[in-house]
Amino acid sequence: MANEERITADYVIVGAGSAGCTLAYRLSEDPSVEVVVLEAGEWDRDPLIHIPIGWVRILQQRKHDWMYFCEPEAAVDGRGIECARGKVVGGSSSTNAMAWVRGNRRDFDDWAAAGLAGWGYEDTLPYFKRHERWEGGESALRGGSGPIGVKNCAYEDPLLDAFKAAGAAAGHPWTDDYNGAVQDGFATLQMNIAGGHRASHATHCLRPALKRANCRLLTGAQVTSVDFDGTTATGVTFRHRGTEKVAVAAREVILAGGVINTPQLLMLAGIGDPEALGRHGIATRVPLPGVGANLQDHLSSVVMVARREPGPFHRMMRVDRIAGAVASAYLLGKGFATEVPGGVVAFLKSSVATDRPDIQVMLTAAPITAEPYLEPFKKPFQDAFALRVVTIQPEGRGTVALASADPLAKPLIRQNFLSTERDRRAIVDGVKMMKDILAEAPMAPFVGRELAPGADASEADILAHVRASAITLHHPCGTAAMGGDGDPMAVLDGALRVRGVDRLRVVDGAAMPRITCGNINAPITMMAEKAADLIRAAATAEATVASAAPVAA
Numbered sequence: 001m002a003n004e005e006r007i008t009a010d011y012v013i014v015g016a017g018s019a020g021c022t023l024a025y026r027l028s029e030d031p032s033v034e035v036v037v038l039e040a041g042e043w044d045r046d047p048l049i050h051i052p053i054g055w056v057r058i059l060q061q062r063k064h065d066w067m068y069f070c071e072p073e074a075a076v077d078g079r080g081i082e083c084a085r086g087k088v089v090g091g092s093s094s095t096n097a098m099a100w101v102r103g104n105r106r107d108f109d110d111w112a113a114a115g116l117a118g119w120g121y122e123d124t125l126p127y128f129k130r131h132e133r134w135e136g137g138e139s140a141l142r143g144g145s146g147p148i149g150v151k152n153c154a155y156e157d158p159l160l161d162a163f164k165a166a167g168a169a170a171g172h173p174w175t176d177d178y179n180g181a182v183q184d185g186f187a188t189l190q191m192n193i194a195g196g197h198r199a200s201h202a203t204h205c206l207r208p209a210l211k212r213a214n215c216r217l218l219t220g221a222q223v224t225s226v227d228f229d230g231t232t233a234t235g236v237t238f239r240h241r242g243t244e245k246v247a248v249a250a251r252e253v254i255l256a257g258g259v260i261n262t263p264q265l266l267m268l269a270g271i272g273d274p275e276a277l278g279r280h281g282i283a284t285r286v287p288l289p290g291v292g293a294n295l296q297d298h299l300s301s302v303v304m305v306a307r308r309e310p311g312p313f314h315r316m317m318r319v320d321r322i323a324g325a326v327a328s329a330y331l332l333g334k335g336f337a338t339e340v341p342g343g344v345v346a347f348l349k350s351s352v353a354t355d356r357p358d359i360q361v362m363l364t365a366a367p368i369t370a371e372p373y374l375e376p377f378k379k380p381f382q383d384a385f386a387l388r389v390v391t392i393q394p395e396g397r398g399t400v401a402l403a404s405a406d407p408l409a410k411p412l413i414r415q416n417f418l419s420t421e422r423d424r425r426a427i428v429d430g431v432k433m434m435k436d437i438l439a440e441a442p443m444a445p446f447v448g449r450e451l452a453p454g455a456d457a458s459e460a461d462i463l464a465h466v467r468a469s470a471i472t473l474h475h476p477c478g479t480a481a482m483g484g485d486g487d488p489m490a491v492l493d494g495a496l497r498v499r500g501v502d503r504l505r506v507v508d509g510a511a512m513p514r515i516t517c518g519n520i521n522a523p524i525t526m527m528a529e530k531a532a533d534l535i536r537a538a539a540t541a542e543a544t545v546a547s548a549a550p551v552a553a
């Protein structure tokens with residue numbers, strides 16, 4: 001098939017990321033349909049992808065990445081913050097930090113209240129459950145037999161216990177399962193790790209789907225346009241190993257290229273804000289000003305602390321030890337490198353929070369500068385730990401815009417981080433809360449010098465630290481959002497169909513109407529699970545109508 005110039009399938013899925021792999025897995029369950037997935041990246045052969053401890057290196061190296069950066073923004077001291085996006089089979093599920101967080105149940109009830117019937121918490125719960133294989137097993141709120149393994153982080157370090165105790169001492173609640181009944185409070189972080197390896201959507205959804213005769217994948221296949229017959233999407237054009245090819249969709253084209261690339265493809269197809277399209281000489285097919293608007297993300301800032309005595313991560317980073325641990329993790333799925341140094345999370349409320357947490361905190365029991373060492377050849381790094389404060393209910397909205405009509409040109413990403421007083425207040429409050437936690441008695445044996453923002457930092461100093469060093473937690477979403485019928489910025493209807501055209505859906509992070517309170521891989525996956533049912537229901541309804549149609553005499 002690799003040399004065919006024209007391929008045909010019932011469903012053409014653009015992008016093998018979290019959503020694309022999930023869709024391929026579900027749609028190909030029906031042996032009567034043909035599914036083809038086109039992925040711009042290559043197979044996930046890099047061992048670091050599969051070894052949990054390797055994820056920071058993956059982010060630093062950005063070898064499997066679209067290499068996006070946001071435009072420089074004054075509010076973050078003129079920095080163009082990196083906007084990592086996986087370009088590899090599995091998409092960002094192959095490069096992410098593996099935290100599994102559904103969000104707050106009110107997030108989904110808000111979606112429903114905004115005109116998206118069927119997306120409330122009770123509606124979405126079965127899809128969250130259907131996708132996960134929670135180590136605690138099936139229950140009313142958790143799934144026990146889905147494709148993606150989810151487990152409690154089991155990293156061992158007395159610092160973690162101290163942090164939990166400090167949270168309690170400061171009056172914060174504890175929750176046994178933030179993906180269950182109660183999100184608020186301190187908790188053990190849940191991760192998509194199974195058998196000691198990253199449980200990516202490539203490994204756990206796409207690979208099983210590809211074992212079926214009706215599911216195909218092309219790697220190194222970058223879609224450059226969506227093809228139309230009038231307002232009906234008929235397929236896509238893509239570049240594959242130096243050749244231009246066409247994939248024809250007998251039923252639907254499904255865009256799952258992610259929050260940056262999906263709006264780009266829509267705009268290139270003439271679906272977007274007519275004025276913006278006109279600037280690039282693109283004729284408007286459907287005027288939808290919401291395409292590329294509504295970009296939301298989670299900004300994060302760290303409180304960085306030198307550790308009084310080196311901890312377990314530091315000990316293990318000696319070259320001979322870490323080399324053995326990495327080999328054991330990769331080959332056997334066992335040992336130190338199958339966990340990440342951390343595993344406590346907290347969902348808290350700042351002074352401007354409403355009815356749900358607006359601050360997430362992740363403890364990382366290692367400094368970002370950690371490197372393998374071996375004396376006398378290479379000196380050990382200074383051990384440190386970080387309390388990463390994340391604002392999870394941002395008010396600011398950004399944009400993704402075309403830089404040019406060239407489909408291979410990188411779009412312009414403007415995040416508008418810290419653009420509202422409330423967003424600034426929330427992150428400063430979060431940092432202050434963590435500085436208070438550091439002062440609690442259980443932390444005393446671990447806290448050396450506060451490296452950033454500094455023990456004596458004033459509120460102004462904290463904000464200056466945030467502006468100078470905050471980064472994204474890599475949760476951009478919302479740039480081709482679902483919305484109710486009366487919403488002029490809605491790009492999709494509640495069935496994820498692009499408004500104004502036929503046979504074209506968006507199923508990925510771009511479709512989120514409003515960002516959820518926590519990491520977004522689980523909610524995106526839930527959306528793809530639900531999309532599979534919506535797509536199957538549409539096909540059944542179409543077949544029923546067709547079979548009921550009177551036969552011409």
Ligand SMILES: Cc1cc2nc3c(=O)[nH]c(=O)nc-3n(C[C@H](O)[C@H](O)[C@H](O)COP(=O)(O)OP(=O)(O)OC[C@H]3O[C@@H](n4cnc5c(N)ncnc54)[C@H](O)[C@@H]3O)c2cc1C
Binds near residue numbers: 473
């Ligand atoms: C560094 C990092 C850390 C993160 N950490 C976490 C975390 O710990 N927990 C969490 O919940 N979330 C995390 N996230 C976010 C989460 O992983 C993503 O939001 C989620 O995976 C996005 O899913 P998606 O299906 O929308 O897009 P993606 O998974 O990004 O998939 C899009 C796919 O489409 C492909 N593609 C794009 N354009 C084209 C084209 N034109 N033609 C063909 N293929 C194309 C891409 O190469 C990619 O494979 C992180 C993300 C990153 C980058």
